[in-house]
Amino acid sequence: MKLYEALTEHLRGQINQGIFVPGDRLPSIRSLTREHKVSITTVQEAYRQLELLNLVVARPKSGYFVRGQAPSHPLPTTARAAKRPMEVSQWEGILQMLGADKLAPAFSLGHAMPDLTSDTLTPLLRLWARIARRGDLSLLEYDSLRGNLELREQVARLATHSGNQLDPDDIVITTGCQEALFSALKATTEPGDVVAVDSPCFYGAMQAIKANGLKVMEIPTHPEQGISLDALELAMEQWPIKAILVTPTCNNPLGYTASDAHKQALYRLAQKFDIAIIEDDIYGDLAYTWPRPITIKSLDTDDRVLLCSSFSKTLAPGLRLGWIAPGRFRSAVVHSKFVATAASSTLPQQAVAAFISEGGYERHLRKMRGQYQRNRDRMLPWLEAHFPAGTRISHPTGGYIFWLELPEEIDCVELNRRLEGEPYCIAPGALFSASGKYRNCMRLNYAEGLTAQTEQALLSLLKTFPEQNTSIAN
Amino acid sequence: MKLYEALTEHLRGQINQGIFVPGDRLPSIRSLTREHKVSITTVQEAYRQLELLNLVVARPKSGYFVRGQAPSHPLPTTARAAKRPMEVSQWEGILQMLGADKLAPAFSLGHAMPDLTSDTLTPLLRLWARIARRGDLSLLEYDSLRGNLELREQVARLATHSGNQLDPDDIVITTGCQEALFSALKATTEPGDVVAVDSPCFYGAMQAIKANGLKVMEIPTHPEQGISLDALELAMEQWPIKAILVTPTCNNPLGYTASDAHKQALYRLAQKFDIAIIEDDIYGDLAYTWPRPITIKSLDTDDRVLLCSSFSKTLAPGLRLGWIAPGRFRSAVVHSKFVATAASSTLPQQAVAAFISEGGYERHLRKMRGQYQRNRDRMLPWLEAHFPAGTRISHPTGGYIFWLELPEEIDCVELNRRLEGEPYCIAPGALFSASGKYRNCMRLNYAEGLTAQTEQALLSLLKTFPEQNTSIAN
Structure with a gap:
């Protein structure tokens, strides 16, 4: 057990035993470092885990507090394991x-x-108008096949918030997250292959699985912890699974965020079976905790994770702007992008790049x-x-x-x-x-x-x- | 032989015999209707055929003239037939x-x-700025999966110029012609199938063939007449061809426009073998003759033609706006669009719809x-x-x-x-x-x-x- 995990358990025990009750201020980071002889990072990480468990809440400049109430309602049940890979219909x-x-x-x-309707989107529309008025010819041209360079630079910078060290060259801009998922599936599978997914699973991802001639293996998923690693391992032993497609952060539709430890264990499993992980992080920037949770991609030491995201949920879906960091599959992803859309629309890319770099996105x-x-x-x-x-x-x-x-x-x-x-x-x-x-x-x-x-x-x-x-x- | 074909041959004979020499004004439409006892439409069609043959040129309000010079240079040779379907590389x-x-x-x-750089594009940029300044929330939303309705209405109206009677409901807006071609291939084939193409053939179409797991059968193509119908028929007898992909109007890269009769014969061949035609018309609106040449789609009586086009060559590729009229394959094309991109960018669709309806496009x-x-x-x-x-x-x-x-x-x-x-x-x-x-x-x-x-x-x-x-x- 890591230090932060031990500290998390210690504090959780104190809350469960009622030593701290809802509304109580928890010990400061400084006092915990002294008391437990651990680093500031360790304490911060422990508090982050407790936040993800919905046990504590951070209040800016005041510290951490025991949450007013844990969810009082019963959470959704975990579905039983699918018996076999299936074709997608629906x-x-x-x-x-x-x-x-x-x-x-x-x-x-x-x-x-x-x-x-938020007024924080107004500057984006204003930038749009300003760029269009400038009438630069580059607006009318194809942008680069891999996407506007300034936008890729901004995406790489933002990705550090989720623990990623990406180079703009590691990123391909897509027509929404949908094209990111579609090209990720195309790059990692052949028709007839099986893809494991967390279940329930976003229907757009499943339709892309169908369109690529693939079958889906639905893995039981806990509404707070995420995809069942035991069930996943069993499925990988039984079926020719070529990729795992998951949304481990602010899951759609279940809303959970898997713990860092769970993400690490999932990654190790993919390593063990030598398969790719397609990580849908489309809601990740909207996590209620800050700094936001890490991605599986940030743990990726051998470039097997294809991180897919978009500005559709954070800004506006009408932009049709997403991105993918495809790791070792970059060349196949670029081919998929070329044949499916050739490039993404130029003006929205320029406008969003400018919006981010002016601080509007954050x-x-x-x-x-x-x-x-x-x-x-x-x-x-x-x-x-x-x-x-x-x-x-x-x-x-x-x-x-x-x-x-x-x-x-x-x-x-x-x-x-x-x-x-x-x-x-x-x-x-x-x-x-x-x-x-x-x-x-x-x-x-x-x-x-x-x-x-x-x-x-x-x-x-x-x-x-x-x-x-x-x-x-x- | 139809009346207009007979008249075309008659006038061509007179030009070839030197009865009319380069620069001569040819008989007016009215005088020819009287002389040959045919309708105005017949004479117009004959002149259109002569224009396509590069023999005459129309001058507004003056009539038809024998062209200054026929191409004096030798045209490209027609490639020999491919021996068998091949995989695409390159x-x-x-x-x-x-x-x-x-x-x-x-x-x-x-x-x-x-x-x-044309100043006729300036109003498009101005519309962009105006629409963005208006700040309508619909700009930020997904447009309909099948595309902006006003844009589809304008596309349907413009398509009458090439002889098409399309309903806005027959049209799906795409992310450039590339997505139109990609979804047309996806809708009409299964992996392993063969697609016949005119040769040389646009590389983007061929890469889409590759990405769909298909093979290509290259059919010899004449630099003025188009795809060889004899070679095509032979290939269809020999191989399991599921679709014909051609660019019969202002061909890329050969530049020819096939005659109406050739288009009709190609369509009959597709009927005979009961296969689909994917018609790339991306340069069709840039034909030097007006009214512009008809599409094969306009001859389509059983909805087997998927007409693909775009504003990338006529307006600007950075818009990433194309469209497809997929005939009986609409449902599969809509599925392909949903999984590959979900929708096209909203603002460019609204701006182009407004640009066309204000007369800017024409x-x-x-x-x-x-x-x-x-x-x-x-x-x-x-x-x-x-x-x-x-x-x-x-x-x-x-x-x-x-x-x-x-x-x-x-x-x-x-x-x-x-x-x-x-x-x-x-x-x-x-x-x-x-x-x-x-x-x-x-x-x-x-x-x-x-x-x-x-x-x-x-x-x-x-x-x-x-x-x-x-x-x-x-």
């Missing part, structure tokens, strides 16, 4: 949710759109992290008061998405079908599985909190549920 | 030409970049068509005077690209390697073949005409050729 349900065939798509309770992140965390904490009691007994809710560590596991008799796929024609729709959990799991689950966005529109849609949704006499809170 | 050469690994890529004589096209045709006619004598005897040059019917077939002893692949470190590079013909053809060929851009930079690079290039005593002109 495409029709996704099209319905995206409203791709409708002129006026319904308001989606389950979409993964950030809050776009200013925006600081604000949104606080807002999203507050929205989580305000919305939870409402959900507990209104949703039927037996409902389980995730406890997100970042981002703005809840995962709701409803009583078993509620079939969200069927429910969404019945909502056809209503002004709102939901994101049924079944979209997040290749094997028909999670039919009684749904994803719920809280980026803007409980707006009037969201409240109205939720109340209307609740009326469609079978009669209940109790709520979670009772 | 990736390294493309990376070198794109300068993807360099900080300051060399000036490429062979790139396919339009002239971006104004720009009118100017560029004239400029590119003048540049072709001015640059040809220079090439004839400077390039060695034995050089053959294409006679483009639109766009801004020459295809040069140099004397056999000149190896352009080797040549480009030797240019490493020079301030310019070429696009070796070998990139346009999967089977090592066209090593003595190169593509040459004339969008901006013979600029000082181009002339200097060409003169420097000519010095690297083996000693010659004569030029084409001698």
